Amino acid sequence: MKKVSLKDIANKVGVSTALVSYVLNNQKTGRIRKEVALKIKETAKELNYRTNQIARSLKLKKTFTIGLIVADISNPFFSSLARIIEDEADKKNYTVIFGSADENAEKSFKLINTLLDRQVDGFIIAPAENGESNVIYLKEHDIPFVLIDRYFPQIETNWVSLDNYKAAYMATRHLIEGGSKRIGLVTYNTNLFNLQERKRGYENAIGESKIALDRNWCSEVLFADDIKLLVEKAIDELLALPQPVDSLLFTSNTLAFYGLKHIHANGIKIPDDLSIITFDQMDASDLFYAPLTYLKQPIEEMGQTATKILLEKINEKKEIVQINLQASLIVRKSTATVGPK
Amino acid sequence: MKKVSLKDIANKVGVSTALVSYVLNNQKTGRIRKEVALKIKETAKELNYRTNQIARSLKLKKTFTIGLIVADISNPFFSSLARIIEDEADKKNYTVIFGSADENAEKSFKLINTLLDRQVDGFIIAPAENGESNVIYLKEHDIPFVLIDRYFPQIETNWVSLDNYKAAYMATRHLIEGGSKRIGLVTYNTNLFNLQERKRGYENAIGESKIALDRNWCSEVLFADDIKLLVEKAIDELLALPQPVDSLLFTSNTLAFYGLKHIHANGIKIPDDLSIITFDQMDASDLFYAPLTYLKQPIEEMGQTATKILLEKINEKKEIVQINLQASLIVRKSTATVGPK
């Protein structure tokens, strides 16, 4: 079945393609004879005409397409984000092309170029560690984009992220107020700013309290393939301290996942032996015997805001927009709520 | 920074755009003077030329883009699939555009049309319930596509799915061999063929055994918003039978998720009080106190195969391909392995 073009309609009705285009795009409405317009619309429907967006894009130099680059589309956090972004884009008649960058700045750069070849109008990107050059490249080439979830504080650009400092601060305060005396942190050894901020929030909350921060409480594991083992080792060490920690803050759901598994395997009771707070909800945590207290990210708002901002950028708005959304602390059963231990 | 076109290179080198095109596409290699070719390549690099795929697509009537339509990109099963498909497509220089159809055949149809406007070369689709018309539409219009995960047995078309019958049969046999006498099934009330097959596998495995199938053991919950409550009700009923079930087979990870939560909340011991098998691994299940026995789908193979088949279709191969992959039963701790109860 051959594809129907403007020309086919024009021929059938006996007018020029220009007129057909005007009618179907509702332009020059005042000038066009009503009967002709009607006839054109009818014929378009009859022939099941659908505009060729490729041709349209070429002429308009705009594809109504946005590129989404995340670390890993199969990570629930990013796939939820993808879903929300797709929904929001669809509402504005934009389409989403995506790629997974594997937390790898080089792969991310390759993807950016692939999508640029396809003339995407702009990007939403969750940059990888050391992805500064990617961001600078986009900036230099004046390509509209918004960073999401992560950003580089030294680069002036648009982003929508979480107030990670405050989130971690809030969580740590909650532990302190619940009576914790020795609070462990399990985080990644990375220079990703959002994780640095989480660490800073944790440290400052302790610093402002009566507790003296012990450097041994902060355990940083490498981004690596054997992450499971590294997390287990980290937890073993935290619990083998002369004065073992009595609570733990995990800065990511993956870390928490392996951590909890290990904690559980060792018969440690939550929150009696150990209080727990995690970043991001894990589906798992509901299944776990003690529903976890966690920091909830406003994923929906994040995705929608980023999409909205990007579309504004694409439409020539120039000011830089930087938005830190607030996490909410959802208190459940993994943190003691009263008294010292 | 303006975009560089073939013409810019042609002007700079002092040749025609045709020659530039031939050189950059490695065509007519025998005919072109080596120095000129080199000069063109150098200039292209120097100007940081990147081909405009939109223009190329228009001319070639091929976009090297595939449309992926799944029920919900934020469901881990589908996002893993998306990830694998994107990887595989990228290897072949294809790009993936996606949409989430919300298990809704109408939304799916709308998405198909949006992506067709964008001239995708073909589709990979996990069709929604009652999505037959979508499939027929694609067939009638000779648009290359492959169904994934689900298909409609009465429609002759390409698909890559799971041998759901055998998977459920295998799981049920395992329960029987482990000594289960009253095996419950928690599934959706749907006419989706893959779930029908799972039910059939369950029924036949029991039919072939010494156990007399009790219709009350099969609990079908509606696809609905309050699925959590429906699952809880279903489980309560199965356990409140005069002769309560001693094992449960869940036909989806979502059902299992809510089911297990409820089972756990009620202090039921697995596998002592109840044996459990689920379809699809849940991250959660590792966290759960008894690692679950489950049916593992070969997601990677499924995604790669579907992509490969689609690309063959796009390249004019006409035979219909239908592939049922085999699940593997991963036996862990949620099923008793010996003796009657």
Added chain:
DNA sequence: TTACTTTGTTTAAACGATTAAACACATACT
């Protein structure tokens, strides 16, 4: 010398849409 090949390059149409500008009439105004 004439005719044919080979080599290297350009010309020009095409893909399917958009849109400024031109055109042809009809009507209105002085």
Added chain:
DNA sequence: AGTATGTGTTTAATCGTTTAAACAAAGTAA
């Protein structure tokens, strides 16, 4: 009558590639 204004439609260029066909110059063969 002559000019301006309005109405309805077409013309033709353009977006950035690709590619068959044409072309020009040089080499080869008779």
